[in-house]
Amino acid sequence: MYPSRFRYEAPRSLDEAVSLLREGGDDAKVLAGGQSLVPLMKLRFASPELIVDINNLPGLDYEKQDADGTIRIGALRRHASLERSELLKSRQPVMAAAAPLIADPIVRNRGTLVGSLCHADPQGDWASVVTALGGQVVAFGPGGRRTIPITGFVSGPFQNALAPDEIAIEAVIPAPKGTPAGGYLKLERRVGDFATVGVAVALEMSGGTVIRAGIALTGVGGSTISAGEAAQALTGGPLSAQSIAQAADLAAGAANPRTDHRGSAEYKRHMVKTFVARILSRADGGATVAERAA
Amino acid sequence: MTIVYDDTSEDTGSVPIRRIKFTINGKKKIAEVEPRLLLSHLIRRGLELTGTHMGCDTTNCGACTVLVDGKPVKSCTMLAVQVDGHEISTVEGLAGQSELHPLQEGFKQEHGLQCGFCTPGMMMAAKALLDENPSPTEDEVRWALSGNLCRCTGYQNIVKSVLWAAEKLRGSAE
Incomplete structure (x- = not known):
């Protein structure tokens, strides 16, 4: 399979990349890891006329921590680097736990977290993890930088809030x-398949009390689902059998799954409930859970 | 190197061609490619290195796995223009002048293949693993190969082959 014919540019600076995108308008696409875009182009689901390959842009392959503990992940940071990141392991264990569950190890050598957020696949894992953590995306365009909360950035299935001449350059995870505590659980038919169901839970605990909670769901709706009511039910109290059961029910209620070849709607909803309860029941004391289930 | 394409475009505009330089299995090359040419096609059709197989063409099976700057990638999911300035290794680069690479020997010793279609991808993924981790556990081998599908062996002998090669490589390093 070949993609349809396109013009290819590999700019050396962000400004150059942005002016190319401005020139290309709606027919231009940014290429980072390419692990979603290239397959889509081969299947002709996407036929951009201009590809702006950002892999040669300097200074976008990083994960770093600000003085206040905010974590920043550059647009060219690959999943494989995040999987091995000591910084994430010590500061954002939920992300460290989720990284090895993305796609398969070979895809992880190319694919990027920021690219995954931009792709906004309802079955994409990172959008759920970043949503649960209350993250943001930094966009760079002709007017400079702007920061977009992830819940507004993912604006629908395969849709993001970027203007045609903007590039997502960084994901931001607040300190x-x-x-x-928390984790990511993913039900998949085999390694590398899209999630049948994925659940991300990010808690912040203080003296046995949940002071912040985020829960987001993968693959059970038209877009990444933020289960706000479920998170709200946990906030301000300790994790108890009762609060866990309530949050699991509310999260299952927030899911809007469809029956398909990966499972029935009822099964997927049930798995959301099971996964939320499973992560929460192990989270007391600051544990992080990550597992693939098949 | 020339690759001839069918002219299927309806417009009469010029075909964008880019000149790239890269290294493959230690040899420096120059190619002129259309940007939509995939790395797998450059390797198989342009360089006639047909050891790299194309199985699914949809980023699932890993048969087309090659190393780019030492890291395994699925060559059906990377544009050939993107290897400009980079180093590629394919299965043809594994063996020396007169001896098989320990991985190739391991697959032979442990019967790590039946039809052999997935084998080049398996070996390249395993090569990257052993370069990074010379003493992997069985579990680590299984995870490292989890992006490569085999429909014949049930994987058991592939895992054994890689562990055999790891042991041999460790022995020769001592």
């Missing part, structure tokens, strides 16, 4: 105010 936790308490001890981070």
